[in-house]
Structure formats: C-alpha cells, structure tokens
Amino acid sequence: MLIPWLILALELSGEHDKELARRLQRREPGAMDDLYKKYGKLAYSIIFAVVRDTGVAEDLAQETFLRVWTRIQAFEAGRGALGPWLLAIARNRAIDHVRSSGARMGRGTVELDSNAHPSLFVDLDRQIFDKDHAKVVRAAIAKLGDNQREVIRLAYYEGLSQTEMADKLGQPLGTVKTWVRSALKVLRAELGQEAAA
Amino acid sequence: MTCEELKPEYGAYALGIAEGEEKYEIAAHLASQCVECVAGVRSAMSTVAAMSGAVEMVDPPARLRRRVLAMVAPVSDSWMPAWVPWAVSGVMAVGLLGVVLVPTLLQRPQATSKLEQALSILNDPVTRDVSFGEPAARGRVFVSKNKGVVFIAANLPKLAAGRTFQLWVIPTQGNPISAGTFRGETDSSAVYVRPGPIADVAAMALTMEPEGGSPQPTMTPFVVTKL
Ligand SMILES: [Zn+2]
Numbered sequence: 001m002l003i004p005w006l007i008l009a010l011e012l013s014g015e016h017d018k019e020l021a022r023r024l025q026r027r028e029p030g031a032m033d034d035l036y037k038k039y040g041k042l043a044y045s046i047i048f049a050v051v052r053d054t055g056v057a058e059d060l061a062q063e064t065f066l067r068v069w070t071r072i073q074a075f076e077a078g079r080g081a082l083g084p085w086l087l088a089i090a091r092n093r094a095i096d097h098v099r100s101s102g103a104r105m106g107r108g109t110v111e112l113d114s115n116a117h118p119s120l121f122v123d124l125d126r127q128i129f130d131k132d133h134a135k136v137v138r139a140a141i142a143k144l145g146d147n148q149r150e151v152i153r154l155a156y157y158e159g160l161s162q163t164e165m166a167d168k169l170g171q172p173l174g175t176v177k178t179w180v181r182s183a184l185k186v187l188r189a190e191l192g193q194e195a196a197a
Numbered sequence: 198m199t200c201e202e203l204k205p206e207y208g209a210y211a212l213g214i215a216e217g218e219e220k221y222e223i224a225a226h227l228a229s230q231c232v233e234c235v236a237g238v239r240s241a242m243s244t245v246a247a248m249s250g251a252v253e254m255v256d257p258p259a260r261l262r263r264r265v266l267a268m269v270a271p272v273s274d275s276w277m278p279a280w281v282p283w284a285v286s287g288v289m290a291v292g293l294l295g296v297v298l299v300p301t302l303l304q305r306p307q308a309t310s311k312l313e314q315a316l317s318i319l320n321d322p323v324t325r326d327v328s329f330g331e332p333a334a335r336g337r338v339f340v341s342k343n344k345g346v347v348f349i350a351a352n353l354p355k356l357a358a359g360r361t362f363q364l365w366v367i368p369t370q371g372n373p374i375s376a377g378t379f380r381g382e383t384d385s386s387a388v389y390v391r392p393g394p395i396a397d398v399a400a401m402a403l404t405m406e407p408e409g410g411s412p413q414p415t416m417t418p419f420v421v422t423k424l
Pocket of ligand 1: 199200203226231232233234235
C-alpha cells in the first residue's frame with residue numbers, strides 16, 4: 001500500500017514545483033526562499049562533491065540560484081522539471097570550475113549550460129529527493145561493474161571527458177564510451193524500475 | 198551528425214562531458230527539435246538528475262540562504278530601480294569575483310546603464326560564457342553575438358603610466374579587431390561592457406597598449422580565451 005502514497009508524493013512534488021516556477025516567474029516574494037529551502041542543500045552538496053571546497057561551493061551555489069532566477073522566464077513552468085534543471089545548472093557550475101582551474105585550463109574551455117537549456121527539462125520525470133531515493137540510487141550504482149562505476153564517477157564528480165578518461169585509464173576511447181553508455185543503461189533500467197514500481 | 202550517430206552520445210551530453218565539435222553538433226541538432234533525439238537526451242538527463250540521490254549530503258553554511266535571498270531582495274534606496282538587485286546578481290554570476298566587483302559597479306554614476314547592458318548580454322540565451330585563469334589574470338567573458346561582450350577579470354597586471362588595457366575580438370579569419378579600452382580598478386579588477394553586435398568571434402584577447410589604444414595589438418596578449 002506504499003505505492004499510491006509514493007505516486008501521490010511525486011505528483012504533489014511536481015505540482016509544487018510547477019507553482020513554484022510560476023511564482024519565480026512572477027517574481028513573487030518568498031518564491032526564492034522556497035526554492036532555496038527545497039533545493040539549497042542538495043545543490044550545495046552536489047557542488048561540494050565536485051569542488052571539495054566549502055567557500056567555492058558556496059559561491060557556485062549562489063550562482064546557481066541566480067542563474068535559475070535570471071533564466072526562469074525561459075522555463076516552461078507547466079511542463080518543466082524544476083529540480084532536475086536546477087541541479088544540472090549546479091553540476092555544470094561545479095564541473096566548469098574544476099575544468100577551468102589548474103592544469104586543465106589551457107585546453108579550451110567548455111561552453112556552459114548547453115545541456116541545461118530549459119527546453120530539455122520539459123516533461124522530464126520530476127524526481128523526489130528523499131532518503132529512500134538515495135538508497136535506490138546507491139543500490140543502482142552498486143549494480144554497476146567496476147569499470148562502469150569508475151567512468152561514471154570520473155564523469156559525474158570530476159567532469160572528465162571520455163577522451164580524458166581514456167588517457168587516464170589507459171584504455172581505447174571506444175572502450176570508455178562503451179562503459180559510459182552501458183553504465184547509464186544499467187542505471188536507467190534500475191532507476192526506471194523504481195518509477196514504474 | 199545523423200540521429201544514429203548521435204544516439205550513443207546522449208549520455209555523455211547529459212553528463213556534461215561531451216567534447217568540442219560533437220557538443221556543438223548535438224546542441225545544434227537538439228535545437229532543430231529532432232523529436233527522437235530530444236526524447237533520448239531527456240531520458241539521459243533524467244537518469245543523470247536521479248544520480249544526485251547518491252551524493253553525500255552536506256549542510257551549507259547558514260549564510261548561503263541569506264546570500265541567495267539578498268540577490269533578489271527588493272531594496273528601499275530610492276535611486277535604485279527595482280531591477281538592480283537581480284541585475285547585480287547577474288553580474289555576480291561570476292561567483293568569486295562578484296563580491297569585489299559589485300560594489301565597484303555601484304559606485305559609478307554610469308553604473309545602472311552599464312548594469313543594464315551587462316544584464317541584457319548575460320540574459321541573452323545564446324550568450325557564450327567562458328572562464329579564464331592563471332597565470333596572468335582570472336575571470337570570465339560573456340559573448341552574445343547580437344548584444345555584445347561582458348568582460349570581467351581580477352588579478353590584472355598593473356598598468357604602467359600612459360597605458361591602458363585593450364580587449365580584442367579575434368575573428369576566425371583576419372586581424373584582431375579592437376573591442377575597446379579600459380583601465381580597471383585600483384584593486385586590479387575590471388568589469389568592461391562592450392555593447393553591440395559582434396560577428397564571427399573565435400577568441401577574445403587582452404593586451405596592454407598606449408593610452409587611447411592601438412589599431413593592432415603591440416604585444417602578445419596575456420589573456421586569450423577561446424570561445
Ligand atoms: Zn535526431
């Protein structure tokens with residue numbers, strides 16, 4: 001009997017985000033605070049997991065909320081997935097930071113946020129981020145083979161491109177690409193089961 | 198790239214690790230509204246978003262909330278139009294530099310129009326945004342081909358007397374084109390806005406030139422950011 005409750009919770013979360021997006025678009029007082037209350041800790045945690053520096057994470061988290069605020073008009077409030085969009089922006093900020101600092105700087109900089117265009121978040125599953133979800137995701141990651149897990153870690157937390165991973169792991173690019181692809185396939189299957197359960 | 202060639206790259210794209218040419222091709226292809234590929238990328242985005250569930254949760258410092266809210270809070274200062282706070286925040290999109298630069302901007306009488314111009318460039322959905330770093334200076338350039346350039350830097354070298362910074366547009370072909378001169382602030386930071394269309398930019402470069410600027414760079418640029 002858990003399932004109807006889960007579905008209800010998901011729907012409510014989605015409805016809540018739709019309304020929240022509309023309030024942000026109308027520049028309503030309190031909307032930003034609600035957005036922060038809902039996603040602040042998660043956005044900060046994602047950024048921190050990548051940059052490993054509290055000061056930098058704080059700046060980048062602020063920047064993330066700002067970017068949502070300045071781009072919210074391009075967001076389709078009724079159909080867009082606010083949480084995933086915000087978190088993609090957060091992760092992009094963090095990856096951009098690690099990519100553009102230190103030795104990796106000179107090698108051409110990455111255009112930010114082409115993969116965080118609001119239009120890509122239309123009709124996306126709206127995730128609910130709670131403790132159970134964390135468990136399910138960890139279990140899904142545990143299903144990956146060692147190579148798959150390693151490339152996902154390098155991609156997700158270090159923002160390495162597939163070429164860079166190939167260099168780092170001493171493997172052909174084609175092999176790395178296969179690992180990335182198959183890893184995402186496993187994750188999608190595992191996480192998809194959750195949504196369909 | 199055909200849809201078939203693109204299909205294996207959805208995941209890398211969603212993870213934000215697609216590279217160079219490929220990344221632009223995918224972005225362009227998605228912009229063409231290919232139903233199949235948009236759906237494929239969305240599905241991959243959804244998986245990547247779900248992965249945030251495995252991230253170890255850390256409490257942000259309490260002041261982060263205040264910082265976020267302060268960016269959008271209405272202000273009572275009568276001279277300041279209502280949009281200024283979030284315009285300021287727009288400039289603060291440069292993160293670390295924002296703290297230094299925003300007060301700098303606001304001190305200036307021309308600050309509001311400069312902010313307005315900067316904001317229109319920052320908000321242009323097609324604006325490209327590139328960071329640069331050590332050794333000479335660090336900062337960020339935002340380039341919108343329709344609206345202009347915002348150049349933000351800290352840690353700039355000291356200007357000798359009678360010299361100025363000059364920003365250059367490096368086109369894909371031909372000589373650099375001046376994008377104007379500026380002096381920066383006493384704390385070695387600068388926010389420079391050059392409004393107006395810019396065609397065909399391959400890179401932006403910064404040099405030091407004699408007062409008034411030069412028709413062509415007279416030194417090797419100390420900042421070059423490829424776009
Ligand atoms: Zn296609």
